[in-house]
Amino acid sequence: MADRRKPTGNSIQESSQETERQFMDKYNVNGMLKDVLTKLIANRPDDPIRFIANYFEAIALDDQPEDIVNRALQVLSLTHYSRPVFETNVISAFDILSKFKISKKLHGVNGVVHTQLLKALCKNMPPAVQVKLFKKIECSEHEAVPFTIFRSTIFTCCVLTDFISMAGNLFFTLDVQKTGNADKNLCTSTLDQLKTALSSSKKDVKRIMESSYNLGPDNLYKVLDKAMSKNASQSGLYNHDEFIMDACEIFLSKVSLFLKRAF
Amino acid sequence: MTSLTNNDDNFAISAEKYLAKYNIIACLEDSITQLLEHREENPKVVPSKFLCEYFCSLRDGNHTMFREFSYIRSTPHNRASFVALFWKCFRQIGKKGDLLSIQEYHSLIGLICPDFPFKLVQKTARIVLIDDALDCLISFYDFIYAFQVQFYYEEFLEKTFDIYQSQLQSMQSPRDPVIVPTSGENVKIHQNPHLPSDGVDSMHFFRAIYPLLNRVDYSMPPESSLREILFNVPRISFYGFLMSIAKSDSINAHIGYLPEKSMLLEGVDVELSS
Numbered sequence: 001m002a003d004r005r006k007p008t009g010n011s012i013q014e015s016s017q018e019t020e021r022q023f024m025d026k027y028n029v030n031g032m033l034k035d036v037l038t039k040l041i042a043n044r045p046d047d048p049i050r051f052i053a054n055y056f057e058a059i060a061l062d063d064q065p066e067d068i069v070n071r072a073l074q075v076l077s078l079t080h081y082s083r084p085v086f087e088t089n090v091i092s093a094f095d096i097l098s099k100f101k102i103s104k105k106l107h108g109v110n111g112v113v114h115t116q117l118l119k120a121l122c123k124n125m126p127p128a129v130q131v132k133l134f135k136k137i138e139c140s141e142h143e144a145v146p147f148t149i150f151r152s153t154i155f156t157c158c159v160l161t162d163f164i165s166m167a168g169n170l171f172f173t174l175d176v177q178k179t180g181n182a183d184k185n186l187c188t189s190t191l192d193q194l195k196t197a198l199s200s201s202k203k204d205v206k207r208i209m210e211s212s213y214n215l216g217p218d219n220l221y222k223v224l225d226k227a228m229s230k231n232a233s234q235s236g237l238y239n240h241d242e243f244i245m246d247a248c249e250i251f252l253s254k255v256s257l258f259l260k261r262a263f
Numbered sequence: 264m265t266s267l268t269n270n271d272d273n274f275a276i277s278a279e280k281y282l283a284k285y286n287i288i289a290c291l292e293d294s295i296t297q298l299l300e301h302r303e304e305n306p307k308v309v310p311s312k313f314l315c316e317y318f319c320s321l322r323d324g325n326h327t328m329f330r331e332f333s334y335i336r337s338t339p340h341n342r343a344s345f346v347a348l349f350w351k352c353f354r355q356i357g358k359k360g361d362l363l364s365i366q367e368y369h370s371l372i373g374l375i376c377p378d379f380p381f382k383l384v385q386k387t388a389r390i391v392l393i394d395d396a397l398d399c400l401i402s403f404y405d406f407i408y409a410f411q412v413q414f415y416y417e418e419f420l421e422k423t424f425d426i427y428q429s430q431l432q433s434m435q436s437p438r439d440p441v442i443v444p445t446s447g448e449n450v451k452i453h454q455n456p457h458l459p460s461d462g463v464d465s466m467h468f469f470r471a472i473y474p475l476l477n478r479v480d481y482s483m484p485p486e487s488s489l490r491e492i493l494f495n496v497p498r499i500s501f502y503g504f505l506m507s508i509a510k511s512d513s514i515n516a517h518i519g520y521l522p523e524k525s526m527l528l529e530g531v532d533v534e535l536s537s
Contacts, residue, residue, distance in 0.1 A: 020299050027310040029298070033291060041281065044273035048285045049340065053322040056315035083274070 032059070042088075043079040051078070069116045072096045076121065081158040093117075094150050109150060111139040121157045125164060126241060129248045133160065136255050156255055160248070167247035171240055181237040185227040187246075188238075193223055195250050284479070286338040290321065293334065324348065324520065332378045339415065339482045343520040346411040348375060350521060357403030357528050364400055368410075387413045390509055393502040404527065409509040415518055418481035420505065426471045427501045430463045462500030465493040488513045 024030055036055050045051040054074060072093040079085050100113040115138055122130050137153045139145050174190060175182040197211035213219055273281055282288055294317050302308050320326045324344035327335045335345045353371055356363070363371075369384040390409040391401050413420065469489065476486050492507040493499065499507075508514055515521055 020302075023299075023302065024295075024310075029295070029310045029314075032311065032314070033295075037282075037287075037291075040287065041278045044281055046273065048287055049290070049318065049322050052287075052290075053315070053318035056311060056318050059311045060315040 032056075039078075042085045043083075045078065068096050068099055069113065069120060072117055073120045076154065076158075081155060090151055090154055091147075093154070094147055097150075109145045111141040111143045111145065114139055114145045114150065114153070115141075118153060118157055121154070122161070125161065126244060126248075128245060129160075129164065129252075132248070132252055133157070133255070136252060160251060160255075163251050164244060164248065167244050168240070170247070171238075171243045174243075175240075181239050182243065183227075184236045184238050185230050186224060187243055189223050189227040190220070191243075191246055191250065193220060194247065198250055198254055286340070289337060294318070328375055330376065332376055332380065335376060335379075342415050343411070343518050345376070346407070346414060347520040349410070350407055350527070353403070354528060357407070360402070362400035362402055363406075365397065368401070368406055383413060383417075384410075390502060390505040393500075393506060404524070405509075407521065407527070408515065408524070409505070411515070411518065411521060412505060412509045416482055416484065416508070419475060419483040422475050423472050423504070424501060426475075427463060427468065427504075430468060430471060434463065462498045462503060465496055465499040468499060468504075469493040484508055484511075484514045485517050488517065 018026070036052055039055065040048055040051060043051070058071060058074065075089050075093045075096065078089055094109065097109045097113055097117065099107055100109060101107055102110055115134075118134070118137065119130075122133065125133070133156075137156055139149070170190065171182060171187075174186050176186075193214050197214045199211075273284075276284070294314055297317060298308070298310055298313050301313060317326070321340075324340075324347055327341055327345040327348055335341050349372060352375060356371075365384055365388045368387075369379070369381050372379045372384065385397070387406065387410045388397055388399075388401060390413060391405045392399055472489070473486075476483055476489075488508075488511050491513070492504065492511065512523055515523065521527070
């Protein structure tokens, strides 16, 4: 990389001032470029230009310590949580938050800064879901937040964000007439399937197989078909927000279990 | 949070291919060249600040102002940003509804890119005027979308033009009139009815340009939009085809730099920082 950008005007400039290479070394330009390329390849964002711009913005802003929540958020949003690099990003986000000043001599992650970060992560969720989620995962202000909990809460927020958007898609599919309201029978039976599928625990292999069968197209078709035939009774309608709320309800009922294990 | 679906393929390819896909090396190289050039006049420049400004303006699409044509042409992002920049700079003309000639458009472009070739502007005019009466005046509205298509899809258009020409020629090749044997006295001489201005069979044309799609070395309109254009008419001429591309909202949205037609002249002027 470095040799490709060999300065061209070396001999002309040498007499007057430092050479271009010296200039580059002095400000560690090559180091920055190497660093940004490594990060770029590790995270492979869809919009690399934005990524590079954010990277240099962060360097330029480095002197302002108040912005640690935003910087941690930026690190977390570099890549999708299903990528291996995300683990590293969570660690570096935790490191950034650790610079938080609790008192004159004490630095570290406590409930205050942790909640700020989670709020920023969840700002696109419906408010009602946020309230319920925070009841489960929020740490109180004086509490120190260890890394294991930090990690689990971050993952919960990320997975829930995706879950909400998928629930939205599901609702859109169920909303056959595209009126913004879906049939209640269809919705409740789908949600029931989801609930039974999620109620299986991690250890029970048979149950996991069963639940994936329950959510598979064949079985879902059967259930939906049954619900459609009941349709004659005109059971009423479900709107988008209600559906998302109920879907999140199912998700959140799993959250407490999972976090208790983390504690 | 980046979405999972779009991100998938970036991990399926090698790191080099990923960098090449987004022209990252070229863009980093240019940033350093610019930094060193800038330093000759301002010896006290701080590289991290300069690079921050450079990439922010690259992100916001204001980086092509006053740059040389070869640089503007080098990446799809640069090309589309340049068209958007042209729109930002001269939208007042569109608001007034003035009609301008090709020469005038070329001098406007020359204000933000001094070595922009006249040929490209001329080709743009061909799209708007359907290859006819090139000295006509053109509205800003028509010009900007045709300009975007011409500049952004330049290679694709050249290739489709070749295909179009060869289809046209094979159609025009001198053939004996076909005698249709019908019932007795009503013998007709069936002449080839297709004049060049009629264009070519659009399904046939679509099949011929299909292999050009989904390539990585140049940009092309999305397949779905091309289907929309070509499946709705039986025959199409080349410039009619280009005009439909220029008028397609879905293709404009796919490029993603210019606002929709109805929004083009709306809103307040965007602040330009370069």
